[in-house]
Amino acid sequence: MTHALSFPVPTSVGSLESYIQSVKALPMLTPEEEHDYGVRLKQDNDVEAARMLVMSHLRVVVSIARGYLGYGLPQADLIQEGNIGLMKAVKRFDPDRGVRLVSFAVHWIKAEIHEYILRNWRLVKIATTKAQRKLFFNLRSLKQSLGTLNPxxxxxxxxxxxVKPHEVVEMETRLTGQDIALEGNSADDEDSFSPIAYLVDPNAEPAVKLELEDTARRHTEGLAAALESLDARSRRIIEARWLQEDGGSTLHDLAAEYGVSAERIRQIEQKAMQKMKALIGEH
Structure with a gap:
Protein backbone atom coordinates (compact mmCIF):
# COMPACT_ATOMS: atom_id res chain seq x y z
CA MET A 1 0.00 0.00 0.00
CA THR A 2 1.32 3.46 -0.89
CA HIS A 3 0.52 6.64 1.03
CA ALA A 4 0.66 9.93 -0.86
CA LEU A 5 2.89 11.88 1.53
CA SER A 6 5.14 14.87 0.98
CA PHE A 7 8.46 15.41 2.75
CA PRO A 8 8.10 18.61 4.84
CA VAL A 9 11.28 20.39 5.93
CA PRO A 10 11.51 22.77 8.93
CA THR A 11 12.89 26.15 7.86
CA SER A 12 11.74 28.70 10.44
CA VAL A 13 10.19 28.92 13.89
CA GLY A 14 6.71 29.25 12.43
CA SER A 15 7.03 26.38 10.02
CA LEU A 16 8.82 24.28 12.64
CA GLU A 17 5.68 23.91 14.71
CA SER A 18 3.71 23.02 11.60
CA TYR A 19 6.40 20.52 10.65
CA ILE A 20 6.29 18.83 14.05
CA GLN A 21 2.51 18.59 13.94
CA SER A 22 2.56 17.15 10.42
CA VAL A 23 5.23 14.64 11.42
CA LYS A 24 3.14 13.48 14.36
CA ALA A 25 0.19 12.97 12.01
CA LEU A 26 2.11 10.63 9.72
CA PRO A 27 0.97 7.00 10.06
CA MET A 28 3.24 4.49 11.75
CA LEU A 29 4.10 1.35 9.80
CA THR A 30 3.16 -2.08 11.06
CA PRO A 31 6.01 -4.61 11.36
CA GLU A 32 4.69 -6.28 8.21
CA GLU A 33 4.62 -3.02 6.22
CA GLU A 34 8.07 -2.07 7.41
CA HIS A 35 9.46 -5.47 6.38
CA ASP A 36 7.75 -5.25 3.00
CA TYR A 37 9.16 -1.78 2.28
CA GLY A 38 12.58 -2.90 3.50
CA VAL A 39 12.59 -5.86 1.13
CA ARG A 40 11.49 -3.68 -1.79
CA LEU A 41 14.26 -1.20 -1.06
CA LYS A 42 16.94 -3.86 -0.62
CA GLN A 43 16.02 -6.00 -3.63
CA ASP A 44 14.65 -3.46 -6.10
CA ASN A 45 16.15 -0.18 -4.86
CA ASP A 46 12.55 1.08 -4.64
CA VAL A 47 12.70 4.83 -3.98
CA GLU A 48 9.07 4.97 -2.86
CA ALA A 49 9.72 2.25 -0.30
CA ALA A 50 12.69 4.24 1.04
CA ARG A 51 10.55 7.37 1.28
CA MET A 52 7.88 5.53 3.24
CA LEU A 53 10.45 4.18 5.70
CA VAL A 54 11.88 7.67 6.20
CA MET A 55 8.52 9.42 6.52
CA SER A 56 7.19 7.00 9.11
CA HIS A 57 10.20 7.63 11.38
CA LEU A 58 10.49 11.43 11.19
CA ARG A 59 8.74 11.69 14.56
CA VAL A 60 11.61 9.68 16.08
CA VAL A 61 14.08 12.29 14.85
CA VAL A 62 12.02 15.11 16.40
CA SER A 63 11.95 13.28 19.73
CA ILE A 64 15.71 12.67 19.74
CA ALA A 65 16.55 16.21 18.57
CA ARG A 66 14.65 17.70 21.51
CA GLY A 67 17.16 16.07 23.83
CA TYR A 68 19.91 18.31 22.44
CA LEU A 69 18.27 21.73 22.81
CA GLY A 70 20.58 22.60 25.71
CA TYR A 71 23.43 23.32 23.32
CA GLY A 72 21.80 26.51 22.09
CA LEU A 73 21.58 25.39 18.46
CA PRO A 74 18.41 25.81 16.35
CA GLN A 75 15.98 22.95 16.80
CA ALA A 76 15.19 22.98 13.08
CA ASP A 77 18.86 22.41 12.28
CA LEU A 78 19.11 19.58 14.80
CA ILE A 79 16.08 17.95 13.21
CA GLN A 80 17.44 18.32 9.69
CA GLU A 81 20.76 16.76 10.70
CA GLY A 82 18.89 13.95 12.44
CA ASN A 83 16.88 13.39 9.25
CA ILE A 84 20.14 12.90 7.37
CA GLY A 85 21.10 10.24 9.89
CA LEU A 86 17.71 8.60 9.46
CA MET A 87 18.14 8.44 5.69
CA LYS A 88 21.57 6.86 6.13
CA ALA A 89 20.01 4.26 8.43
CA VAL A 90 17.24 3.49 5.94
CA LYS A 91 19.82 3.00 3.20
CA ARG A 92 21.62 0.42 5.35
CA PHE A 93 18.52 -1.23 6.81
CA ASP A 94 18.32 -5.02 6.44
CA PRO A 95 14.74 -6.23 7.04
CA ASP A 96 15.83 -9.86 7.30
CA ARG A 97 17.83 -9.37 10.48
CA GLY A 98 14.69 -9.25 12.59
CA VAL A 99 15.47 -5.81 14.06
CA ARG A 100 12.98 -2.96 13.78
CA LEU A 101 14.19 0.08 11.88
CA VAL A 102 13.67 2.40 14.85
CA SER A 103 16.19 0.45 16.95
CA PHE A 104 18.72 0.52 14.12
CA ALA A 105 18.14 4.17 13.22
CA VAL A 106 18.64 5.71 16.67
CA HIS A 107 22.41 5.28 16.42
CA TRP A 108 22.61 6.97 13.01
CA ILE A 109 20.32 9.84 14.04
CA LYS A 110 22.32 10.59 17.19
CA ALA A 111 25.63 10.26 15.37
CA GLU A 112 24.64 12.86 12.78
CA ILE A 113 23.35 15.26 15.45
CA HIS A 114 26.54 14.80 17.45
CA GLU A 115 28.65 15.67 14.42
CA TYR A 116 26.58 18.82 13.82
CA ILE A 117 26.93 19.94 17.45
CA LEU A 118 30.68 19.38 17.44
CA ARG A 119 31.04 21.34 14.20
CA ASN A 120 28.98 24.30 15.34
CA TRP A 121 28.80 24.59 19.11
CA ARG A 122 30.49 27.93 19.90
CA LEU A 123 32.32 27.57 16.58
CA VAL A 124 35.19 25.79 18.36
CA LYS A 125 36.57 22.37 17.48
CA ILE A 126 36.58 20.98 21.00
CA ALA A 127 36.56 17.22 20.44
CA THR A 128 38.78 15.52 17.90
CA THR A 129 38.92 11.88 19.04
CA LYS A 130 36.22 9.34 19.82
CA ALA A 131 37.14 9.42 23.52
CA GLN A 132 36.97 13.22 23.63
CA ARG A 133 33.62 13.22 21.85
CA LYS A 134 32.26 10.76 24.40
CA LEU A 135 33.71 12.98 27.13
CA PHE A 136 32.05 16.07 25.64
CA PHE A 137 28.56 14.58 25.63
CA ASN A 138 28.90 12.80 28.99
CA LEU A 139 30.11 15.96 30.70
CA ARG A 140 27.33 17.98 29.08
CA SER A 141 24.69 15.69 30.57
CA LEU A 142 26.41 15.66 33.97
CA LYS A 143 26.57 19.45 34.14
CA GLN A 144 22.78 19.56 34.17
CA SER A 145 22.78 18.20 37.73
CA LEU A 146 26.29 18.57 39.16
CA GLY A 147 28.58 21.42 40.12
CA THR A 148 32.31 21.45 39.41
CA LEU A 149 33.80 17.97 39.34
CA ASN A 150 36.08 17.19 42.28
CA PRO A 151 39.50 15.54 41.72
CA VAL A 163 41.37 10.12 28.49
CA LYS A 164 43.77 12.03 30.71
CA PRO A 165 42.50 13.87 33.83
CA HIS A 166 43.64 17.24 32.47
CA GLU A 167 41.48 16.63 29.36
CA VAL A 168 38.44 16.22 31.62
CA VAL A 169 39.27 19.47 33.42
CA GLU A 170 39.86 21.30 30.12
CA MET A 171 36.59 20.06 28.64
CA GLU A 172 34.68 21.02 31.78
CA THR A 173 36.19 24.53 31.62
CA ARG A 174 35.07 24.93 28.02
CA LEU A 175 31.58 23.69 28.79
CA THR A 176 31.13 26.08 31.70
CA GLY A 177 32.71 29.08 29.95
CA GLN A 178 30.49 32.05 29.36
CA ASP A 179 29.67 33.33 25.88
CA ILE A 180 30.80 36.89 25.10
CA ALA A 181 28.69 39.30 23.09
CA LEU A 182 30.38 40.32 19.85
CA GLU A 183 28.74 43.72 19.84
CA GLY A 184 29.50 46.08 22.71
CA ASN A 185 26.86 47.79 24.80
CA SER A 186 25.80 51.03 23.09
CA ALA A 187 25.88 52.74 26.48
CA ASP A 188 29.53 51.87 27.00
CA ASP A 189 32.29 54.44 26.83
CA GLU A 190 33.11 55.34 23.22
CA ASP A 191 36.75 54.35 23.79
CA SER A 192 35.82 50.80 24.83
CA PHE A 193 36.24 47.86 22.50
CA SER A 194 34.06 44.84 21.79
CA PRO A 195 35.25 41.54 20.24
CA ILE A 196 33.74 42.48 16.87
CA ALA A 197 36.29 45.32 16.65
CA TYR A 198 39.27 42.98 16.57
CA LEU A 199 37.71 39.95 14.88
CA VAL A 200 37.60 41.55 11.44
CA ASP A 201 39.13 39.24 8.87
CA PRO A 202 42.01 41.07 7.14
CA ASN A 203 41.63 38.64 4.23
CA ALA A 204 37.99 39.51 3.53
CA GLU A 205 38.77 41.66 0.48
CA PRO A 206 37.65 39.90 -2.74
CA ALA A 207 41.09 40.15 -4.39
CA VAL A 208 42.78 38.69 -1.31
CA LYS A 209 40.19 35.92 -1.06
CA LEU A 210 40.71 34.96 -4.69
CA GLU A 211 44.45 34.86 -4.18
CA LEU A 212 44.10 32.70 -1.06
CA GLU A 213 41.68 30.35 -2.81
CA ASP A 214 44.07 30.00 -5.74
CA THR A 215 46.95 29.28 -3.38
CA ALA A 216 44.88 26.70 -1.49
CA ARG A 217 43.87 25.05 -4.76
CA ARG A 218 47.47 24.79 -5.93
CA HIS A 219 48.54 23.40 -2.57
CA THR A 220 45.77 20.80 -2.71
CA GLU A 221 46.75 19.78 -6.22
CA GLY A 222 50.39 19.66 -5.16
CA LEU A 223 49.58 17.45 -2.18
CA ALA A 224 47.56 15.06 -4.35
CA ALA A 225 50.39 14.83 -6.89
CA ALA A 226 52.96 14.32 -4.14
CA LEU A 227 50.96 11.50 -2.57
CA GLU A 228 50.50 9.89 -5.96
CA SER A 229 54.27 9.86 -6.46
CA LEU A 230 54.86 7.69 -3.37
CA ASP A 231 54.95 3.93 -3.32
CA ALA A 232 51.95 2.20 -1.76
CA ARG A 233 53.54 1.65 1.65
CA SER A 234 54.88 5.19 1.98
CA ARG A 235 51.53 6.65 0.89
CA ARG A 236 49.68 4.48 3.39
CA ILE A 237 52.00 5.61 6.21
CA ILE A 238 51.62 9.32 5.37
CA GLU A 239 47.84 9.07 5.06
CA ALA A 240 47.51 7.08 8.28
CA ARG A 241 49.78 9.43 10.22
CA TRP A 242 48.72 12.85 8.95
CA LEU A 243 45.48 12.74 6.95
CA GLN A 244 43.03 11.21 9.42
CA GLU A 245 40.40 13.18 11.34
CA ASP A 246 40.69 10.97 14.44
CA GLY A 247 44.31 11.92 15.12
CA GLY A 248 45.93 9.24 12.95
CA SER A 249 47.91 6.09 13.68
CA THR A 250 51.01 5.92 15.85
CA LEU A 251 54.39 4.68 14.69
CA HIS A 252 53.84 1.54 16.77
CA ASP A 253 50.43 0.92 15.15
CA LEU A 254 51.98 0.98 11.69
CA ALA A 255 55.01 -1.00 12.83
CA ALA A 256 52.68 -3.80 13.94
CA GLU A 257 50.76 -3.56 10.65
CA TYR A 258 53.88 -3.97 8.50
CA GLY A 259 55.87 -6.21 10.83
CA VAL A 260 58.82 -3.82 11.19
CA SER A 261 60.19 -1.60 13.93
CA ALA A 262 58.71 1.79 14.82
CA GLU A 263 62.08 3.33 13.91
CA ARG A 264 61.80 1.86 10.40
CA ILE A 265 58.33 3.40 10.02
CA ARG A 266 59.75 6.75 11.15
CA GLN A 267 62.51 6.53 8.54
CA ILE A 268 60.03 5.73 5.75
CA GLU A 269 57.81 8.58 6.91
CA GLN A 270 60.70 11.06 7.00
CA LYS A 271 61.91 10.08 3.52
CA ALA A 272 58.37 10.32 2.10
CA MET A 273 57.84 13.75 3.69
CA GLN A 274 61.08 15.06 2.19
CA LYS A 275 60.05 13.84 -1.26
CA MET A 276 56.59 15.36 -0.91
CA LYS A 277 57.93 18.74 0.23
CA ALA A 278 60.16 18.91 -2.82
CA LEU A 279 57.29 18.07 -5.17
CA ILE A 280 54.82 20.45 -3.51
CA GLY A 281 57.38 23.24 -3.76
CA GLU A 282 57.34 22.85 -7.53
CA HIS A 283 53.59 23.64 -7.75
Whole structure:
Protein backbone atom coordinates (compact mmCIF):
# COMPACT_ATOMS: atom_id res chain seq x y z
CA MET A 1 0.00 0.00 0.00
CA THR A 2 1.32 3.46 -0.89
CA HIS A 3 0.52 6.64 1.03
CA ALA A 4 0.66 9.93 -0.86
CA LEU A 5 2.89 11.88 1.53
CA SER A 6 5.14 14.87 0.98
CA PHE A 7 8.46 15.41 2.75
CA PRO A 8 8.10 18.61 4.84
CA VAL A 9 11.28 20.39 5.93
CA PRO A 10 11.51 22.77 8.93
CA THR A 11 12.89 26.15 7.86
CA SER A 12 11.74 28.70 10.44
CA VAL A 13 10.19 28.92 13.89
CA GLY A 14 6.71 29.25 12.43
CA SER A 15 7.03 26.38 10.02
CA LEU A 16 8.82 24.28 12.64
CA GLU A 17 5.68 23.91 14.71
CA SER A 18 3.71 23.02 11.60
CA TYR A 19 6.40 20.52 10.65
CA ILE A 20 6.29 18.83 14.05
CA GLN A 21 2.51 18.59 13.94
CA SER A 22 2.56 17.15 10.42
CA VAL A 23 5.23 14.64 11.42
CA LYS A 24 3.14 13.48 14.36
CA ALA A 25 0.19 12.97 12.01
CA LEU A 26 2.11 10.63 9.72
CA PRO A 27 0.97 7.00 10.06
CA MET A 28 3.24 4.49 11.75
CA LEU A 29 4.10 1.35 9.80
CA THR A 30 3.16 -2.08 11.06
CA PRO A 31 6.01 -4.61 11.36
CA GLU A 32 4.69 -6.28 8.21
CA GLU A 33 4.62 -3.02 6.22
CA GLU A 34 8.07 -2.07 7.41
CA HIS A 35 9.46 -5.47 6.38
CA ASP A 36 7.75 -5.25 3.00
CA TYR A 37 9.16 -1.78 2.28
CA GLY A 38 12.58 -2.90 3.50
CA VAL A 39 12.59 -5.86 1.13
CA ARG A 40 11.49 -3.68 -1.79
CA LEU A 41 14.26 -1.20 -1.06
CA LYS A 42 16.94 -3.86 -0.62
CA GLN A 43 16.02 -6.00 -3.63
CA ASP A 44 14.65 -3.46 -6.10
CA ASN A 45 16.15 -0.18 -4.86
CA ASP A 46 12.55 1.08 -4.64
CA VAL A 47 12.70 4.83 -3.98
CA GLU A 48 9.07 4.97 -2.86
CA ALA A 49 9.72 2.25 -0.30
CA ALA A 50 12.69 4.24 1.04
CA ARG A 51 10.55 7.37 1.28
CA MET A 52 7.88 5.53 3.24
CA LEU A 53 10.45 4.18 5.70
CA VAL A 54 11.88 7.67 6.20
CA MET A 55 8.52 9.42 6.52
CA SER A 56 7.19 7.00 9.11
CA HIS A 57 10.20 7.63 11.38
CA LEU A 58 10.49 11.43 11.19
CA ARG A 59 8.74 11.69 14.56
CA VAL A 60 11.61 9.68 16.08
CA VAL A 61 14.08 12.29 14.85
CA VAL A 62 12.02 15.11 16.40
CA SER A 63 11.95 13.28 19.73
CA ILE A 64 15.71 12.67 19.74
CA ALA A 65 16.55 16.21 18.57
CA ARG A 66 14.65 17.70 21.51
CA GLY A 67 17.16 16.07 23.83
CA TYR A 68 19.91 18.31 22.44
CA LEU A 69 18.27 21.73 22.81
CA GLY A 70 20.58 22.60 25.71
CA TYR A 71 23.43 23.32 23.32
CA GLY A 72 21.80 26.51 22.09
CA LEU A 73 21.58 25.39 18.46
CA PRO A 74 18.41 25.81 16.35
CA GLN A 75 15.98 22.95 16.80
CA ALA A 76 15.19 22.98 13.08
CA ASP A 77 18.86 22.41 12.28
CA LEU A 78 19.11 19.58 14.80
CA ILE A 79 16.08 17.95 13.21
CA GLN A 80 17.44 18.32 9.69
CA GLU A 81 20.76 16.76 10.70
CA GLY A 82 18.89 13.95 12.44
CA ASN A 83 16.88 13.39 9.25
CA ILE A 84 20.14 12.90 7.37
CA GLY A 85 21.10 10.24 9.89
CA LEU A 86 17.71 8.60 9.46
CA MET A 87 18.14 8.44 5.69
CA LYS A 88 21.57 6.86 6.13
CA ALA A 89 20.01 4.26 8.43
CA VAL A 90 17.24 3.49 5.94
CA LYS A 91 19.82 3.00 3.20
CA ARG A 92 21.62 0.42 5.35
CA PHE A 93 18.52 -1.23 6.81
CA ASP A 94 18.32 -5.02 6.44
CA PRO A 95 14.74 -6.23 7.04
CA ASP A 96 15.83 -9.86 7.30
CA ARG A 97 17.83 -9.37 10.48
CA GLY A 98 14.69 -9.25 12.59
CA VAL A 99 15.47 -5.81 14.06
CA ARG A 100 12.98 -2.96 13.78
CA LEU A 101 14.19 0.08 11.88
CA VAL A 102 13.67 2.40 14.85
CA SER A 103 16.19 0.45 16.95
CA PHE A 104 18.72 0.52 14.12
CA ALA A 105 18.14 4.17 13.22
CA VAL A 106 18.64 5.71 16.67
CA HIS A 107 22.41 5.28 16.42
CA TRP A 108 22.61 6.97 13.01
CA ILE A 109 20.32 9.84 14.04
CA LYS A 110 22.32 10.59 17.19
CA ALA A 111 25.63 10.26 15.37
CA GLU A 112 24.64 12.86 12.78
CA ILE A 113 23.35 15.26 15.45
CA HIS A 114 26.54 14.80 17.45
CA GLU A 115 28.65 15.67 14.42
CA TYR A 116 26.58 18.82 13.82
CA ILE A 117 26.93 19.94 17.45
CA LEU A 118 30.68 19.38 17.44
CA ARG A 119 31.04 21.34 14.20
CA ASN A 120 28.98 24.30 15.34
CA TRP A 121 28.80 24.59 19.11
CA ARG A 122 30.49 27.93 19.90
CA LEU A 123 32.32 27.57 16.58
CA VAL A 124 35.19 25.79 18.36
CA LYS A 125 36.57 22.37 17.48
CA ILE A 126 36.58 20.98 21.00
CA ALA A 127 36.56 17.22 20.44
CA THR A 128 38.78 15.52 17.90
CA THR A 129 38.92 11.88 19.04
CA LYS A 130 36.22 9.34 19.82
CA ALA A 131 37.14 9.42 23.52
CA GLN A 132 36.97 13.22 23.63
CA ARG A 133 33.62 13.22 21.85
CA LYS A 134 32.26 10.76 24.40
CA LEU A 135 33.71 12.98 27.13
CA PHE A 136 32.05 16.07 25.64
CA PHE A 137 28.56 14.58 25.63
CA ASN A 138 28.90 12.80 28.99
CA LEU A 139 30.11 15.96 30.70
CA ARG A 140 27.33 17.98 29.08
CA SER A 141 24.69 15.69 30.57
CA LEU A 142 26.41 15.66 33.97
CA LYS A 143 26.57 19.45 34.14
CA GLN A 144 22.78 19.56 34.17
CA SER A 145 22.78 18.20 37.73
CA LEU A 146 26.29 18.57 39.16
CA GLY A 147 28.58 21.42 40.12
CA THR A 148 32.31 21.45 39.41
CA LEU A 149 33.80 17.97 39.34
CA ASN A 150 36.08 17.19 42.28
CA PRO A 151 39.50 15.54 41.72
CA UNK A 152 38.16 12.07 42.49
CA UNK A 153 35.32 12.45 39.97
CA UNK A 154 37.78 13.78 37.38
CA UNK A 155 40.05 10.75 37.80
CA UNK A 156 37.10 8.33 37.68
CA UNK A 157 35.69 9.83 34.48
CA UNK A 158 39.14 9.97 32.86
CA UNK A 159 39.69 6.29 33.61
CA UNK A 160 36.24 5.29 32.37
CA UNK A 161 36.54 7.17 29.08
CA UNK A 162 40.21 6.49 28.42
CA VAL A 163 41.37 10.12 28.49
CA LYS A 164 43.77 12.03 30.71
CA PRO A 165 42.50 13.87 33.83
CA HIS A 166 43.64 17.24 32.47
CA GLU A 167 41.48 16.63 29.36
CA VAL A 168 38.44 16.22 31.62
CA VAL A 169 39.27 19.47 33.42
CA GLU A 170 39.86 21.30 30.12
CA MET A 171 36.59 20.06 28.64
CA GLU A 172 34.68 21.02 31.78
CA THR A 173 36.19 24.53 31.62
CA ARG A 174 35.07 24.93 28.02
CA LEU A 175 31.58 23.69 28.79
CA THR A 176 31.13 26.08 31.70
CA GLY A 177 32.71 29.08 29.95
CA GLN A 178 30.49 32.05 29.36
CA ASP A 179 29.67 33.33 25.88
CA ILE A 180 30.80 36.89 25.10
CA ALA A 181 28.69 39.30 23.09
CA LEU A 182 30.38 40.32 19.85
CA GLU A 183 28.74 43.72 19.84
CA GLY A 184 29.50 46.08 22.71
CA ASN A 185 26.86 47.79 24.80
CA SER A 186 25.80 51.03 23.09
CA ALA A 187 25.88 52.74 26.48
CA ASP A 188 29.53 51.87 27.00
CA ASP A 189 32.29 54.44 26.83
CA GLU A 190 33.11 55.34 23.22
CA ASP A 191 36.75 54.35 23.79
CA SER A 192 35.82 50.80 24.83
CA PHE A 193 36.24 47.86 22.50
CA SER A 194 34.06 44.84 21.79
CA PRO A 195 35.25 41.54 20.24
CA ILE A 196 33.74 42.48 16.87
CA ALA A 197 36.29 45.32 16.65
CA TYR A 198 39.27 42.98 16.57
CA LEU A 199 37.71 39.95 14.88
CA VAL A 200 37.60 41.55 11.44
CA ASP A 201 39.13 39.24 8.87
CA PRO A 202 42.01 41.07 7.14
CA ASN A 203 41.63 38.64 4.23
CA ALA A 204 37.99 39.51 3.53
CA GLU A 205 38.77 41.66 0.48
CA PRO A 206 37.65 39.90 -2.74
CA ALA A 207 41.09 40.15 -4.39
CA VAL A 208 42.78 38.69 -1.31
CA LYS A 209 40.19 35.92 -1.06
CA LEU A 210 40.71 34.96 -4.69
CA GLU A 211 44.45 34.86 -4.18
CA LEU A 212 44.10 32.70 -1.06
CA GLU A 213 41.68 30.35 -2.81
CA ASP A 214 44.07 30.00 -5.74
CA THR A 215 46.95 29.28 -3.38
CA ALA A 216 44.88 26.70 -1.49
CA ARG A 217 43.87 25.05 -4.76
CA ARG A 218 47.47 24.79 -5.93
CA HIS A 219 48.54 23.40 -2.57
CA THR A 220 45.77 20.80 -2.71
CA GLU A 221 46.75 19.78 -6.22
CA GLY A 222 50.39 19.66 -5.16
CA LEU A 223 49.58 17.45 -2.18
CA ALA A 224 47.56 15.06 -4.35
CA ALA A 225 50.39 14.83 -6.89
CA ALA A 226 52.96 14.32 -4.14
CA LEU A 227 50.96 11.50 -2.57
CA GLU A 228 50.50 9.89 -5.96
CA SER A 229 54.27 9.86 -6.46
CA LEU A 230 54.86 7.69 -3.37
CA ASP A 231 54.95 3.93 -3.32
CA ALA A 232 51.95 2.20 -1.76
CA ARG A 233 53.54 1.65 1.65
CA SER A 234 54.88 5.19 1.98
CA ARG A 235 51.53 6.65 0.89
CA ARG A 236 49.68 4.48 3.39
CA ILE A 237 52.00 5.61 6.21
CA ILE A 238 51.62 9.32 5.37
CA GLU A 239 47.84 9.07 5.06
CA ALA A 240 47.51 7.08 8.28
CA ARG A 241 49.78 9.43 10.22
CA TRP A 242 48.72 12.85 8.95
CA LEU A 243 45.48 12.74 6.95
CA GLN A 244 43.03 11.21 9.42
CA GLU A 245 40.40 13.18 11.34
CA ASP A 246 40.69 10.97 14.44
CA GLY A 247 44.31 11.92 15.12
CA GLY A 248 45.93 9.24 12.95
CA SER A 249 47.91 6.09 13.68
CA THR A 250 51.01 5.92 15.85
CA LEU A 251 54.39 4.68 14.69
CA HIS A 252 53.84 1.54 16.77
CA ASP A 253 50.43 0.92 15.15
CA LEU A 254 51.98 0.98 11.69
CA ALA A 255 55.01 -1.00 12.83
CA ALA A 256 52.68 -3.80 13.94
CA GLU A 257 50.76 -3.56 10.65
CA TYR A 258 53.88 -3.97 8.50
CA GLY A 259 55.87 -6.21 10.83
CA VAL A 260 58.82 -3.82 11.19
CA SER A 261 60.19 -1.60 13.93
CA ALA A 262 58.71 1.79 14.82
CA GLU A 263 62.08 3.33 13.91
CA ARG A 264 61.80 1.86 10.40
CA ILE A 265 58.33 3.40 10.02
CA ARG A 266 59.75 6.75 11.15
CA GLN A 267 62.51 6.53 8.54
CA ILE A 268 60.03 5.73 5.75
CA GLU A 269 57.81 8.58 6.91
CA GLN A 270 60.70 11.06 7.00
CA LYS A 271 61.91 10.08 3.52
CA ALA A 272 58.37 10.32 2.10
CA MET A 273 57.84 13.75 3.69
CA GLN A 274 61.08 15.06 2.19
CA LYS A 275 60.05 13.84 -1.26
CA MET A 276 56.59 15.36 -0.91
CA LYS A 277 57.93 18.74 0.23
CA ALA A 278 60.16 18.91 -2.82
CA LEU A 279 57.29 18.07 -5.17
CA ILE A 280 54.82 20.45 -3.51
CA GLY A 281 57.38 23.24 -3.76
CA GLU A 282 57.34 22.85 -7.53
CA HIS A 283 53.59 23.64 -7.75
Missing amino acids: EEVRAMAGHLG
